[in-house]
């Protein structure tokens with residue numbers, strides 16, 4: 001009887017919990033094996049690609065853009081802070097400063113599109129772009145880490161609509177001491193924290 005009396009909203013709720021829960025469980029099992037970074041990026045990247053292949057599971061409260069700045073909503077934080085899963089929501093035209101992560105990270109595009117420009121140090125006082133800007137569209141995944149390139153600037157590809165990407169990191173990223181950078185190489189420390197779900 002439950003099946004015949006459940007509403008469409010109930011079914012969407014069940015799907016929401018299912019997709020994210022399955023993802024978190026699979027990621028936990030992977031991290032339990034204490035894998036190399038290369039294996040994490042490859043296997044967690046595949047899990048994330050599967051998660052963002054469907055845009056029918058993210059609760060609306062985690063998809064709300066801010067009026068001035070991008071928002072980062074925690075979807076799941078591992079109790080041992082081995083990884084975290086974040087809904088990163090861009091309002092129209094919003095962008096990050098040039099920043100680093102200090103741990104491995106994977107970015108999976110869920111809705112809209114974003115552009116990421118990598119940077120590297122050409123000298124102690126000079127930060128320069130590495131290659132061309134990468135445009136991520138839904139279903140695509142990009143990786144960052146100190147060993148493969150950790151400094152970038154990311155922006156919403158759109159000036160007239162929101163975009164959302166799902167990020168996973170090898171730490172409770174909201175608590176990690178990180179840096180923003182100027183093109184003159186000047187670093188400024190920051191801890192991102194998280195946006196409050198309304």
Ligand SMILES: [Fe+2]
Pocket residue numbers: 099100101152154
């Ligand atoms: Fe980033």
